[in-house]
Amino acid sequence: MSPGAPIFELKGVTHQFGGSVALSDINLQIYPGEQVALIGPSGAGKSTLIRLCNGTLLPSQGEVWVLGQNLSHLRTEALRQTQQKIGTIYQQFQLVDSLRVIHNVNAGHLGRWSFFKALTSLVWPLEVETARAALAQVGMAEKLYARNDELSGGQQQRVALARVLVQDPLAILADEPIASLDPERSREIMDLLRDLSAKTAKTLVSSLHAVEFAHSHYQRVIGLRQGRILFDSPTDQVSAGMIEDLYRLGR
């Protein structure tokens, strides 16, 4: 990837599920270090866009370039290597409840570890200090050996964040990372995501329903509506009228 090149670039991307169009002719570039909020009504295509950026979906038409590579042209191993450089956080945390925190955090290594090493680590946890340091960054160092199902939602989202820190990706995608959290926990996770991405110069793209956090925590806001980009603006240029149009009922 040449310096100054986008981390994510979508060129004329359309995505259909069966007959229904989820995204339509999307053109978009996201550059290293940007902090971008994706907002828009339910069904607008936010999660689809995030899944296209992490390669768990390939576009029906058009091209998705990540770190200078067209994902549709990568073979399985090359795709996996590119995916290892992109960390994703989900609304439902996607942790394994029956495992201890350290194993959930160490799952951030899975793209790099051999199957045997991963299996060994389930019995004798490896890289404990890395996991501990990542948990310390999210304020959870003392929970290293807690079982995941003993944690609150806010704590689980912190564990998910520690897993992404261990993965050490170039970019973090977060799909409604605060949708399952109360207002105070939401603010904490928003602060953590913003500060960690800023401190480590990791690109951050986050879909959100809470428009106020898009305003307070992100530099750029992309408004999606019915599978199209309604606006893509620096946050300080997003007006109340633009938000009203975005969430307006009907067509």
Ligand SMILES: Nc1ncnc2c1ncn2[C@@H]1O[C@H](COP(=O)(O)OP(=O)(O)OP(=O)(O)O)[C@@H](O)[C@H]1O
């Ligand atoms: N796996 C799927 N199979 C079929 N249709 C899907 C699938 N995933 C999404 N869709 C459809 O694609 C469109 C966009 O969905 P998407 O989940 O990207 O929206 P969203 O903006 O993330 O919505 P929400 O805010 O509710 O999470 C919707 O019409 C949805 O019904």
Ligand SMILES: [Mg+2]
């Ligand atoms: Mg969604």
